[in-house]
Amino acid sequence: GAIETISGGHTIQVVRGATQEAADRLALRRDGEIAYSAFFNAAAGAEHLTLSAVPRTDVQIQVLPVGGATAGLVAACMVAKQAGYDPSENADGSLTASISGLANAQGLEWGVLLTTGKQTLTGAANGSNVDDLAGSPTTSAFGLAAYLQVFALTGTSATVTLQHGTLTSNFAAIGAGLAFAAATVPGAERIVTASATETINRHLRVVVSGTFSSFIFSVVAVRYRALVS
Secondary structure, rough: OEEEEEEEEEEEEEEEOOOOOEEEEEEEEEEEEEEEEEOOOOOOHHHHHHHOOOOEEEEOEEEOOOOOOOOOEEEEEEEEEOOEEEEEEEEOOOOOEEEEEEEEOOOEEEEOOOOOOOEEEEEEEOOOOOOOOOOOOOOOOOOEEEEEEEEEEEEEEEEEEEEEEEOOOOEEEEEOOOOOOOOOEEEEEEOOOOOOOOOOOOOOEEEEEEEEEEEEEEEEEEEEEOOOO
16 A cells, blocks of 8 residues: 555664763664555455464565666665554545565665566576665675565475676675575565675676566665675
8 A cells, every 4th residue: 555664773772871861772682663554455365374484583674666667766775674554444444554564684674676576487597787886995804684575486496596796797796695595475584695705896786597478576785885794
Protein backbone atom coordinates (compact mmCIF):
# COMPACT_ATOMS: atom_id res chain seq x y z
CA GLY A 1 0.00 0.00 0.00
CA ALA A 2 2.43 2.68 1.17
CA ILE A 3 5.72 3.15 2.97
CA GLU A 4 5.07 5.04 6.20
CA THR A 5 8.47 5.13 7.94
CA ILE A 6 12.10 4.58 6.98
CA SER A 7 14.37 5.48 9.87
CA GLY A 8 17.88 4.54 10.84
CA GLY A 9 21.02 5.74 12.54
CA HIS A 10 22.60 5.63 15.96
CA THR A 11 20.85 5.73 19.29
CA ILE A 12 22.01 8.97 20.94
CA GLN A 13 23.01 9.12 24.62
CA VAL A 14 23.02 12.60 26.15
CA VAL A 15 25.76 13.22 28.76
CA ARG A 16 27.08 16.36 30.43
CA GLY A 17 30.04 16.99 32.65
CA ALA A 18 29.67 19.14 35.79
CA THR A 19 31.77 21.92 34.24
CA GLN A 20 29.94 22.02 30.88
CA GLU A 21 27.28 24.50 29.89
CA ALA A 22 25.81 22.22 27.19
CA ALA A 23 25.30 18.52 26.69
CA ASP A 24 27.53 16.08 24.86
CA ARG A 25 25.89 13.45 22.70
CA LEU A 26 27.41 10.00 22.19
CA ALA A 27 26.53 7.78 19.23
CA LEU A 28 25.68 4.29 20.52
CA ARG A 29 24.43 1.22 18.64
CA ARG A 30 22.79 1.56 15.24
CA ASP A 31 19.11 0.82 14.80
CA GLY A 32 16.39 1.07 12.18
CA GLU A 33 12.70 0.77 11.38
CA ILE A 34 10.67 0.30 8.21
CA ALA A 35 6.90 0.58 8.63
CA TYR A 36 4.33 0.23 5.88
CA SER A 37 0.64 -0.35 5.20
CA ALA A 38 -0.83 -3.11 3.04
CA PHE A 39 -4.22 -3.89 1.52
CA PHE A 40 -5.94 -7.06 2.74
CA ASN A 41 -5.41 -9.93 0.29
CA ALA A 42 -6.04 -13.53 1.38
CA ALA A 43 -4.68 -15.18 -1.80
CA ALA A 44 -1.86 -17.72 -1.52
CA GLY A 45 1.49 -15.95 -1.10
CA ALA A 46 -0.15 -12.54 -0.72
CA GLU A 47 -0.29 -10.07 2.16
CA HIS A 48 -2.58 -11.73 4.73
CA LEU A 49 -1.10 -15.24 4.82
CA THR A 50 2.45 -13.88 4.65
CA LEU A 51 2.21 -11.23 7.34
CA SER A 52 -0.43 -12.57 9.74
CA ALA A 53 1.97 -15.33 10.87
CA VAL A 54 4.11 -12.64 12.61
CA PRO A 55 7.21 -14.89 12.59
CA ARG A 56 9.64 -14.96 15.49
CA THR A 57 12.52 -15.50 13.05
CA ASP A 58 14.22 -12.72 11.11
CA VAL A 59 12.63 -11.25 8.01
CA GLN A 60 14.29 -9.11 5.38
CA ILE A 61 12.72 -5.87 4.15
CA GLN A 62 13.78 -4.18 0.92
CA VAL A 63 12.34 -0.83 -0.17
CA LEU A 64 13.02 -0.60 -3.88
CA PRO A 65 12.57 2.57 -5.98
CA VAL A 66 9.09 3.25 -7.36
CA GLY A 67 9.12 1.89 -10.90
CA GLY A 68 12.63 0.65 -10.09
CA ALA A 69 13.38 -1.02 -13.40
CA THR A 70 16.89 0.44 -13.54
CA ALA A 71 19.93 -1.05 -11.86
CA GLY A 72 21.94 1.47 -9.86
CA LEU A 73 19.07 3.24 -8.08
CA VAL A 74 19.16 3.70 -4.31
CA ALA A 75 17.32 1.19 -2.08
CA ALA A 76 16.87 0.66 1.66
CA CYS A 77 17.38 -2.75 3.29
CA MET A 78 17.14 -4.21 6.75
CA VAL A 79 17.19 -7.52 8.58
CA ALA A 80 14.31 -7.17 11.02
CA LYS A 81 11.80 -8.62 13.40
CA GLN A 82 8.21 -8.09 12.31
CA ALA A 83 6.67 -6.20 15.22
CA GLY A 84 2.99 -6.71 14.48
CA TYR A 85 0.08 -7.17 12.10
CA ASP A 86 -2.82 -4.82 12.82
CA PRO A 87 -5.70 -4.77 10.32
CA SER A 88 -8.28 -1.98 10.45
CA GLU A 89 -11.43 -1.18 8.49
CA ASN A 90 -11.51 2.23 6.90
CA ALA A 91 -14.54 4.50 6.44
CA ASP A 92 -14.83 3.46 2.78
CA GLY A 93 -15.07 -0.22 3.77
CA SER A 94 -11.54 -1.16 2.73
CA LEU A 95 -9.42 -3.32 5.03
CA THR A 96 -5.77 -2.41 5.48
CA ALA A 97 -3.03 -3.45 7.87
CA SER A 98 -0.07 -1.65 9.44
CA ILE A 99 3.21 -3.55 9.70
CA SER A 100 6.45 -2.50 11.34
CA GLY A 101 9.88 -4.09 11.03
CA LEU A 102 12.49 -3.29 13.69
CA ALA A 103 16.17 -3.84 12.93
CA ASN A 104 17.80 -6.95 14.36
CA ALA A 105 21.59 -7.24 14.77
CA GLN A 106 22.27 -4.78 11.93
CA GLY A 107 20.71 -1.35 11.45
CA LEU A 108 19.00 0.12 8.42
CA GLU A 109 21.33 0.14 5.40
CA TRP A 110 21.16 2.18 2.19
CA GLY A 111 22.62 0.56 -0.91
CA VAL A 112 22.38 0.37 -4.68
CA LEU A 113 20.09 -1.91 -6.67
CA LEU A 114 22.07 -4.44 -8.73
CA THR A 115 18.97 -5.78 -10.50
CA THR A 116 16.24 -4.11 -12.51
CA GLY A 117 13.88 -4.12 -9.54
CA LYS A 118 12.28 -7.58 -9.33
CA GLN A 119 14.28 -8.92 -12.27
CA THR A 120 13.32 -12.01 -14.28
CA LEU A 121 15.98 -14.18 -15.95
CA THR A 122 15.27 -17.16 -18.22
CA GLY A 123 18.76 -18.63 -17.92
CA ALA A 124 22.23 -18.11 -16.48
CA ALA A 125 23.45 -14.56 -17.15
CA ASN A 126 25.60 -11.64 -16.05
CA GLY A 127 23.75 -8.65 -14.62
CA SER A 128 24.11 -5.04 -15.66
CA ASN A 129 27.16 -3.01 -14.66
CA VAL A 130 26.41 -0.67 -11.76
CA ASP A 131 28.85 2.18 -11.25
CA ASP A 132 28.72 2.76 -7.50
CA LEU A 133 30.92 5.85 -7.49
CA ALA A 134 28.50 8.10 -5.58
CA GLY A 135 31.17 10.66 -4.76
CA SER A 136 33.50 8.02 -3.31
CA PRO A 137 36.94 6.92 -4.56
CA THR A 138 37.11 4.27 -7.25
CA THR A 139 37.96 1.69 -4.59
CA SER A 140 37.00 1.42 -0.92
CA ALA A 141 38.69 -0.70 1.73
CA PHE A 142 35.89 -1.52 4.13
CA GLY A 143 34.03 -4.46 2.61
CA LEU A 144 30.50 -4.88 1.35
CA ALA A 145 27.12 -6.29 2.38
CA ALA A 146 24.47 -7.55 -0.01
CA TYR A 147 20.79 -8.43 0.28
CA LEU A 148 18.98 -11.02 -1.88
CA GLN A 149 15.26 -11.69 -2.15
CA VAL A 150 13.93 -14.62 -4.23
CA PHE A 151 10.34 -14.41 -5.46
CA ALA A 152 10.05 -17.35 -7.88
CA LEU A 153 12.17 -20.12 -9.41
CA THR A 154 11.17 -22.52 -12.16
CA GLY A 155 13.91 -25.09 -12.65
CA THR A 156 16.54 -27.00 -10.71
CA SER A 157 18.80 -24.36 -9.16
CA ALA A 158 19.96 -20.75 -9.22
CA THR A 159 22.96 -19.22 -7.43
CA VAL A 160 23.71 -15.49 -7.29
CA THR A 161 27.35 -14.32 -7.06
CA LEU A 162 28.71 -10.77 -6.82
CA GLN A 163 31.63 -9.41 -8.83
CA HIS A 164 33.46 -6.08 -8.91
CA GLY A 165 35.87 -4.27 -11.21
CA THR A 166 37.82 -1.05 -11.60
CA LEU A 167 36.46 -0.85 -15.16
CA THR A 168 33.41 -2.26 -16.92
CA SER A 169 35.63 -4.79 -18.68
CA ASN A 170 37.61 -6.41 -15.83
CA PHE A 171 35.04 -7.94 -13.45
CA ALA A 172 36.37 -10.49 -10.98
CA ALA A 173 35.26 -12.33 -7.86
CA ILE A 174 35.04 -10.39 -4.59
CA GLY A 175 37.44 -11.94 -2.08
CA ALA A 176 37.30 -15.73 -2.24
CA GLY A 177 34.03 -15.48 -4.18
CA LEU A 178 31.15 -13.64 -2.52
CA ALA A 179 27.99 -15.65 -3.21
CA PHE A 180 24.55 -16.24 -1.76
CA ALA A 181 23.39 -19.75 -0.90
CA ALA A 182 21.48 -21.59 -3.62
CA ALA A 183 18.11 -19.91 -4.07
CA THR A 184 15.01 -21.13 -2.25
CA VAL A 185 11.44 -19.89 -2.80
CA PRO A 186 10.49 -17.70 -1.11
CA GLY A 187 13.92 -16.80 0.17
CA ALA A 188 16.01 -13.96 1.54
CA GLU A 189 19.64 -13.69 2.64
CA ARG A 190 22.15 -11.07 3.74
CA ILE A 191 25.85 -11.72 3.17
CA VAL A 192 29.00 -9.75 3.95
CA THR A 193 32.61 -9.95 2.86
CA ALA A 194 34.80 -12.19 5.01
CA SER A 195 37.04 -9.24 5.90
CA ALA A 196 35.87 -5.84 7.15
CA THR A 197 38.84 -4.36 5.27
CA GLU A 198 38.14 -6.05 1.93
CA THR A 199 38.88 -3.79 -1.06
CA ILE A 200 35.75 -3.19 -3.17
CA ASN A 201 35.93 -1.60 -6.60
CA ARG A 202 33.38 0.89 -7.89
CA HIS A 203 31.83 -1.30 -10.62
CA LEU A 204 29.50 -4.04 -9.34
CA ARG A 205 27.31 -6.71 -10.92
CA VAL A 206 25.51 -9.96 -10.17
CA VAL A 207 26.25 -13.24 -11.92
CA VAL A 208 23.53 -15.90 -11.88
CA SER A 209 24.38 -19.54 -12.58
CA GLY A 210 22.27 -22.69 -12.47
CA THR A 211 19.62 -24.54 -14.43
CA PHE A 212 16.28 -22.75 -14.65
CA SER A 213 13.75 -21.35 -17.12
CA SER A 214 12.56 -18.50 -14.90
CA PHE A 215 14.15 -16.84 -11.88
CA ILE A 216 12.67 -13.71 -10.27
CA PHE A 217 14.88 -11.96 -7.70
CA SER A 218 16.29 -8.67 -6.44
CA VAL A 219 19.74 -7.77 -5.07
CA VAL A 220 20.93 -4.66 -3.23
CA ALA A 221 24.62 -4.03 -2.43
CA VAL A 222 26.01 -1.78 0.31
CA ARG A 223 29.62 -0.72 -0.33
CA TYR A 224 30.97 0.52 3.01
CA ARG A 225 32.81 3.83 2.97
CA ALA A 226 34.10 3.50 6.54
CA LEU A 227 34.98 0.70 8.92
CA VAL A 228 31.86 -1.05 10.28
CA SER A 229 32.22 -2.75 13.65
